[in-house]
Amino acid sequence: MASNASKSGGDWVGYREEIQVLDCTIRDGGLMNDHRFEDAVVKAVYDANVAAGVDYMEMGYKASQRIFAPDSAGGWKFCREADVRRIVGDNPTSMKLSAMCDAERTDYHEDVLPCEQSVFDMVRVATYIHQIPTAIDMIQDAHQKGYATTVNLMAVSTVPEYELDRALEQLAHTDVGAIYLVDSFGSLYSEQVQYLVGKYLSFAQPAGKQVGVHFHNNLQLGFANTIEGIVRGANRLDATFAGLGRGAGNCQMELLLAFLHNPKFDLRPVLRCVQDHIEPLRKTLKWGFGLSYLITGMLNQHPRAAIKYGEADEPGDIVEFYESVIEQA
Amino acid sequence: MASNASKSGGDWVGYREEIQVLDCTIRDGGLMNDHRFEDAVVKAVYDANVAAGVDYMEMGYKASQRIFAPDSAGGWKFCREADVRRIVGDNPTSMKLSAMCDAERTDYHEDVLPCEQSVFDMVRVATYIHQIPTAIDMIQDAHQKGYATTVNLMAVSTVPEYELDRALEQLAHTDVGAIYLVDSFGSLYSEQVQYLVGKYLSFAQPAGKQVGVHFHNNLQLGFANTIEGIVRGANRLDATFAGLGRGAGNCQMELLLAFLHNPKFDLRPVLRCVQDHIEPLRKTLKWGFGLSYLITGMLNQHPRAAIKYGEADEPGDIVEFYESVIEQA
Numbered sequence: 229m230a231s232n233a234s235k236s237g238g239d240w241v242g243y244r245e246e247i248q249v250l251d252c253t254i255r256d257g258g259l260m261n262d263h264r265f266e267d268a269v270v271k272a273v274y275d276a277n278v279a280a281g282v283d284y285m286e287m288g289y290k291a292s293q294r295i296f297a298p299d300s301a302g303g304w305k306f307c308r309e310a311d312v313r314r315i316v317g318d319n320p321t322s323m324k325l326s327a328m329c330d331a332e333r334t335d336y337h338e339d340v341l342p343c344e345q346s347v348f349d350m351v352r353v354a355t356y357i358h359q360i361p362t363a364i365d366m367i368q369d370a371h372q373k374g375y376a377t378t379v380n381l382m383a384v385s386t387v388p389e390y391e392l393d394r395a396l397e398q399l400a401h402t403d404v405g406a407i408y409l410v411d412s413f414g415s416l417y418s419e420q421v422q423y424l425v426g427k428y429l430s431f432a433q434p435a436g437k438q439v440g441v442h443f444h445n446n447l448q449l450g451f452a453n454t455i456e457g458i459v460r461g462a463n464r465l466d467a468t469f470a471g472l473g474r475g476a477g478n479c480q481m482e483l484l485l486a487f488l489h490n491p492k493f494d495l496r497p498v499l500r501c502v503q504d505h506i507e508p509l510r511k512t513l514k515w516g517f518g519l520s521y522l523i524t525g526m527l528n529q530h531p532r533a534a535i536k537y538g539e540a541d542e543p544g545d546i547v548e549f550y551e552s553v554i555e556q557a
Numbered sequence: 558m559a560s561n562a563s564k565s566g567g568d569w570v571g572y573r574e575e576i577q578v579l580d581c582t583i584r585d586g587g588l589m590n591d592h593r594f595e596d597a598v599v600k601a602v603y604d605a606n607v608a609a610g611v612d613y614m615e616m617g618y619k620a621s622q623r624i625f626a627p628d629s630a631g632g633w634k635f636c637r638e639a640d641v642r643r644i645v646g647d648n649p650t651s652m653k654l655s656a657m658c659d660a661e662r663t664d665y666h667e668d669v670l671p672c673e674q675s676v677f678d679m680v681r682v683a684t685y686i687h688q689i690p691t692a693i694d695m696i697q698d699a700h701q702k703g704y705a706t707t708v709n710l711m712a713v714s715t716v717p718e719y720e721l722d723r724a725l726e727q728l729a730h731t732d733v734g735a736i737y738l739v740d741s742f743g744s745l746y747s748e749q750v751q752y753l754v755g756k757y758l759s760f761a762q763p764a765g766k767q768v769g770v771h772f773h774n775n776l777q778l779g780f781a782n783t784i785e786g787i788v789r790g791a792n793r794l795d796a797t798f799a800g801l802g803r804g805a806g807n808c809q810m811e812l813l814l815a816f817l818h819n820p821k822f823d824l825r826p827v828l829r830c831v832q833d834h835i836e837p838l839r840k841t842l843k844w845g846f847g848l849s850y851l852i853t854g855m856l857n858q859h860p861r862a863a864i865k866y867g868e869a870d871e872p873g874d875i876v877e878f879y880e881s882v883i884e885q886a
Contacts, residue, residue, distance in 0.1 A: 452781030
C-alpha cells in the first residue's frame with residue numbers, strides 16, 4: 229500500500245510530497261464552449277484552486293491568432309496577458325499558472341513572452357507523435373524564456389510502441405520538466421496505465437524528469453486511472469472541477485483531492501465552486517460519462533462521433549451508433 | 558497484464574473462463590423504489606441478460622412477510638415463485654436465477670422452497686458481521702435444499718480485521734460456493750480492494766471456493782474496483798444496468814461487458830435495454846454519482862445521509878453537508 233505514501237516508506241494514511249496537482253478546468257472545458265467562459269466562472273475556479281491548495285492552474289491555450297480569428301472563440305483560447313491579468317492580477321499567490329501550446333497551432337516565438345514579462349509560470353506543449361520535432365523546438369524556446377515546461381504526448385493509445393519509445397527517448401534529452409501520459413480517447417484500462425507509466429518513468433527518471441498523467445472519463449476510469457498512475461509513480465496529476473472537459477470529461481478534482489492525504493489540500497473550496505459555478509453550466513454544456521463515450525472509448529477512437537451523437541436534439545439509437553463506430557474502427 | 562487472461566497464461570486480449578457475471582439491477586435497484594418495478598422493465602432486463610450471455614440474474618429479495626407487510630413494497634422484495642414465473646416462466650434458458658436472503662430478515666425455513674420446486678438456482682445470503690452464525694445456518698439450509706449459494710459480507714469497510722479473519726475462517730468451513738467482498742459504503746480504493754481480495758482468496762481458495770466482488774460507485778470507482786478485483790483473482794462479478802442501485806449505484810454492466818473479452822458476452826442487448834428501459838427511470842429515480850456520495854464514501858459512512866440530501870426539493874449547501882457528515886464520523 230504505497231500509492232499515497234512518501235518515497236521514504238510511509239503507508240496508506242501518508243502522502244507523497246512530490247505530488248503536484250494541476251487544474252485544467254478552463255482549458256479542457258473550453259473545448260466544450262469555444263472557450264467562452266464568463267469572467268465570474270474563471271475567477272471562481274481560480275479562487276477555489278488557490279484556497280484548495282492546488283499547485284497549478286491552466287488558464288487556456290495560446291492559440292495562433294493567425295490561424296484562428298480572434299473573434300472565433302472566447303479569450304481562453306488565446307490567453308492574452310491582459311485577459312489573464314483581468315482575472316488574477318499579477319497572481320500574488322503561491323499557485324502557479326500555465327498555458328497550453330499546441331504544436332503547429334501556436335505562434336510561440338511571438339506569443340510566448342519572456343517569462344519575467346508574463347503572468348504565466350509554465351508552458352505545457354501538447355503534441356501528436358508526428359509533431360515531436362516541433363514540440364521539442366517549442367520546449368526549448370519556452371525553457372530559454374525562463375518557463376517551467378511539460379510535454380503532453382496526445383492520443384498515446386494509437387501510437388505504435390517503437391515510435392513511442394523513440395519519442396520518449398528524444399523528449400528525455402530536452403529540458404522539459406515533466407512528460408505526460410495523455411489518454412485522449414479515454415480508452416486505457418488500469419493494466420495499460422501501469423504499463424505505460426512504467427515505460428514513461430523508464431525514460432524520464434534517469435533524465436531527472438517527472439511523469440504526469442491526464443486521463444479522460446469515457447470508460448468512467450478518469451479518476452481510477454489517476455490513482456493507478458499515482459501508485460505507479462506519476463507525480464504530476466491533471467484534474468478538472470466536476471470533470472468538466474471535452475466529451476466524457478476528465479478526472480474530477482473533487483475526487484482527487486478527497487483521495488490525496490497531503491494536508492496542504494482543502495476539499496471545501498472545490499465543493500463550493502462545483503456546486504455554485506460548475507454544475508450550473510450543465511444547462512448549456514453537456515459533458516460527462518454516457519453510453520456513446522463508452523463505445524468510442526472501448527473501441528479506442530476519438531470521441532468526436534460520440535460528441536456529435538450527444539448533441540443531437542433526439543437521442544439516436546445506441547445500438548446503431550455502436551455498429552456505426554465499429555465499422556469505422 | 559493478466560487480468561482478463563486465462564489461468565493458463567493468456568494475455569491482455571484473452572479472457573478467464575472462470576469469470577461469471579451476476580446482474581442485480583432489479584434487486585439492488587429495488588432499494589431505490591421499494592422494489593416497485595413494472596413487469597415490462599423486469600422482463601426487459603431478463604431478456605437482455607439472456608441475450609447478453611450474463612450468467613446469473615438476481616430477481617430481488619426473499620424478505621419475511623411477517624416482518625414486512627406484503628403490500629408495503631413491490632413484489633421484488635419477496636420474490637414469490639408465482640411473481641417470478643410471471644416474468645420468466647420456468648426460465649428455459651442457460652442463465653441462472655438468484656434471490657438475496659438477508660440474515661434475520663428472511664423466513665428461510667419456510668420461504669426458500671426445495672430447489673427442485675423453485676425457479677431459483679442460487680441463494681445469496683447477505684449478512685453483517687454480527688449475523689455470521691445466522692448466515693451460516695441459512696447457507697447450510699439452502700445448500701441442503703439443493704441450491705448453489707454465495708455469502709455477501711456487507712459493510713466490510715467497518716469490520717475490524719480480527720473479526721473479518723474469524724468470519725472468513727468460519728465461512729470457509731461451510732458449503733458456500735463463493736464469498737463476496739461487498740463495498741456497501743463505496744469507500745474502498747484500489748489498494749484496499751487488492752488487499753481485501755487477497756485476504757478473501759487466502760481463506761476461500763484452500764476451501765475450493767470462489768471470491769466475488771460487489772462494488773458501489775460513491776467514489777466513481779464501482780467499475781474500476783471490479784477490474785481490480787478481476788486482476789487479483791475474483792471470478793464472481795456483480796453489476797447492474799446503468800449502475801442502477803442504491804444511492805450512487807453499482808458497477809455498470811455495460812462497462813463490465815465492454816471490458817470482458819469472453820466471446821459469450823454481447824454488449825448490444827444491454828445497450829438497448831439501458832437506453833429503452835433503464836434511463837427513462839431517471840424521471841422518478843435519482844441514482845448515480847454525486848458530491849454527497851463522494852463525501853459519505855470518502856468518510857466511510859453509510860450513504861443514507863447522502864440519499865436524504867439528494868431527495869430534498871432544493872439542493873442543500875454542499876459544504877454544510879460535508880461538515881455535518883464529518884461531525885458524525
